[in-house]
Amino acid sequence: MSAALRLVESDVNAPQNAPYRLLVVGVGGGGCRAARHVAEQLVHGPAVVAVDSDDQALQAVGLPVQLSIGRALTRGFGAGGDAAIGRVAAEDEDVKIRTLVENMDLVFVITTLGGGTGSGAAPAIARIAHEQGALTICFASTPFEFEANRDKDVANEALRQLRMHSDATICLPNQRLLEIVPDQATLKAAFDASDHMISMAVIGIWKLLTETGLIRLNFADLKNLVENSGGACSFGYAEGSGTDKARQATQALLASPLLEHGNVIAQADAFLVNILGGPDLALLDVQQVMSNIQQVARRDAKVFMGATVDEGWKGRLMVTVLAAEHWVAATPLTEKPVQKTVPSEERVAPAAEGQPAAEADIVPAQKELVFEKRDRGRFDKVEPTLYQGEDLDVPTFLRRGIKILVERG
Ligand SMILES: Nc1nc2c(ncn2[C@@H]2O[C@H](COP(=O)(O)OP(=O)(O)OP(=O)(O)O)[C@@H](O)[C@H]2O)c(=O)[nH]1
Ligand SMILES: [Mg+2]
Numbered sequence: 001m002s003a004a005l006r007l008v009e010s011d012v013n014a015p016q017n018a019p020y021r022l023l024v025v026g027v028g029g030g031g032c033r034a035a036r037h038v039a040e041q042l043v044h045g046p047a048v049v050a051v052d053s054d055d056q057a058l059q060a061v062g063l064p065v066q067l068s069i070g071r072a073l074t075r076g077f078g079a080g081g082d083a084a085i086g087r088v089a090a091e092d093e094d095v096k097i098r099t100l101v102e103n104m105d106l107v108f109v110i111t112t113l114g115g116g117t118g119s120g121a122a123p124a125i126a127r128i129a130h131e132q133g134a135l136t137i138c139f140a141s142t143p144f145e146f147e148a149n150r151d152k153d154v155a156n157e158a159l160r161q162l163r164m165h166s167d168a169t170i171c172l173p174n175q176r177l178l179e180i181v182p183d184q185a186t187l188k189a190a191f192d193a194s195d196h197m198i199s200m201a202v203i204g205i206w207k208l209l210t211e212t213g214l215i216r217l218n219f220a221d222l223k224n225l226v227e228n229s230g231g232a233c234s235f236g237y238a239e240g241s242g243t244d245k246a247r248q249a250t251q252a253l254l255a256s257p258l259l260e261h262g263n264v265i266a267q268a269d270a271f272l273v274n275i276l277g278g279p280d281l282a283l284l285d286v287q288q289v290m291s292n293i294q295q296v297a298r299r300d301a302k303v304f305m306g307a308t309v310d311e312g313w314k315g316r317l318m319v320t321v322l323a324a325e326h327w328v329a330a331t332p333l334t335e336k337p338v339q340k341t342v343p344s345e346e347r348v349a350p351a352a353e354g355q356p357a358a359e360a361d362i363v364p365a366q367k368e369l370v371f372e373k374r375d376r377g378r379f380d381k382v383e384p385t386l387y388q389g390e391d392l393d394v395p396t397f398l399r400r401g402i403k404i405l406v407e408r409g
Contacts, residue, residue: 020105020209020219022046023134024202025125028086028118029054029078030141030191031111032061037199038110039063045206046108049100051125053089053117054078067100069093069121079116083154086120094128101129105219106209107136108202109166111158112194114143114151119158127165135223137205138162138169139198139235144190145175163231167223170235170322172197176257197258201235204320208274208306214281217274217306222322225272225304229324234264237320245277245317246285250292253319262296270302270327278314281307289319302327 024046026035032050039048050063055076058066068076070089079085090097101107107129111118122138130136140162142155162169174194181193208217226233236259240248254262265271275281275289286307297303 021103022106022108022206022209023101023104023129024048024108024110025051025100025129026061026063027051027090027109027111027122027125028115029057029112030115030195031109031118031122032057032063033191034110034112034139034141034195034198036061036063037195038202041199041203042206045203051090051097051117051121052078053086053121067093067096069117079120081151081154082116083120083158084116086115086117086122087124088120089117090121090124090128097125097128098132101125101132101134104129104132104134106222107134108205109136109138109162110140110198110202111138112141112198113155113158114147115154119154123158123161123165126162130165130167135219135226136166137226137233138166139172139201140169141172141174141194141198143174144178166231168226168229168231168233168324170201170233172201172235172258179257200237200320204235204237204274204276204318205322207276207308207310208272208320211276211308211310214309215286215305215307217272217304221272221304221306224329225270225322225324225327228327228329229270230326232325234259234268234323234325235321236264236323237318239316239318241316245315246288247292249317249319250289253321254292254296259321259323264323264325265293265296265321266298268297268301268323268325268327270304271297271321271323272304273306274320275305275307276310276313276318276320277307278316279309279311280314281309281317285317289317293319293321302329 024035024038026032026048029052032052035048035050038045047065048063049065049067050058050061051067051069052058053068053070053074053076055068057078058068070079070085070092072092073085073089079089109122109126109129111122113119122140126136126138140159142159143151159169159171172194174190177190177193177197181190205222209219209222236253236256238249238252238256240246240252253259254265259265273290273293275286277285290305
């Protein structure tokens with residue numbers, strides 16, 4: 001065992017102070033730093049593991065559980081921006097990664113895309129976690145506009161891979177941070193803000209699963225939202241304090257660039273809202289948050305809602321939202337031949353003879369639902385809500401002719 005591999009299984013598999021077994025895996029330089037933020041803020045939280053092909057970076061992050069990957073390829077110096085090296089580095093450690101994620105209910109894979117290790121290894125790790133039966137949610141930042149085009153291409157391809165191999169991937173574009181951080185912020189401050197944004201997404205979900213629920217959201221709700229999201233979710237959060245905390249938090253949430261200034265909520269087929277407050281959290285606060293959000297949301301959107309109390313949040317309130325633009329309750333209608341989940345414009349060309357099969361050839365165990373007609377459902381007898389020529393009472397997936405894929409029962 002190398003010095004950099006300080007993988008102590010008992011650390012990861014130690015009993016957790018939660019009804020669900022949850023593992024956070026930081027992948028690559030930025031991913032490990034963001035994972036450290038999570039570990040620092042959730043001292044009695046989930047197990048956190050740092051995975052990198054750069055031993056020096058692993059050491060600098062200093063998380064107690066680390067996995068050094070790809071030594072044979074990189075000699076511990078990182079993947080040098082090559083995602084193919086990152087992917088092989090993870091695949092070479094398949095057995096160790098499988099051991100880490102086995103028996104987990106939920107695995108969060110955190111990465112900052114654009115480099116080699118995160119972009120290559122994170123999709124491989126997500127795939128292994130998903131194969132092992134864990135609900136797998138990825139949090140991935142994408143590079144700033146000013147970063148090299150090559151890094152952006154690497155990030156886009158990695159994002160596509162993450163969506164293919166996880167239950168849902170939450171993309172957090174660094175560019176959106178520019179609206180949050182001051183103009184004169186240093187690059188380090190911008191990355192710190194990015195790390196904070198990623199860690200808040202993880203912490204928000206952790207809290208909703210573990211804190212005392214006044215209005216309980218559970219793992220099944222999260223699973224329902226995520227598994228039927230078509231692979232992409234958006235995340236937003238905001239805080240308020242004092243007597244006006246509910247209004248402050250919702251105003252900030254709806255103005256947040258993370259949710260495209262409310263547009264994501266306005267268009268979402270389904271979303272999950274968790275309100276976290278102290279023991280002083282009032283019913284009126286919960287009511288105010290929900291009514292402000294529902295004023296923006298579609299009337300037919302599916303809403304999962306929870307309110308949790310944490311002693312440390314006295315006088316403060318945090319609203320966390322996880323939104324799925326395309327979501328449908330999985331009720332099979334018509335069975336068609338098996339299809340893949342990736343949109344046609346993203347499909348990879350078929351493998352040449354003698355080459356390994358491209359992922360386009362992999363057939364997931366899903367079947368397609370076909371919706372024959374534009375049914376206005378319970379809005380059949382009311383005036384249409386027209387916006388830019390579209391009837392908003394007809395669910396998005398019908399208006400846009402989206403084919404829904406559901407898992408075989
Ligand atoms: N949030 C955040 N993002 C970072 C940080 N460092 C780098 N990034 C972003 O992440 C992208 C990838 O950088 P790294 O995470 O260092 O790359 P890597 O995955 O370690 O890949 P290799 O170093 O090539 O093996 C960069 O293009 C930046 O956009 C960080 O500390 N925090
Ligand atoms: Mg690196």
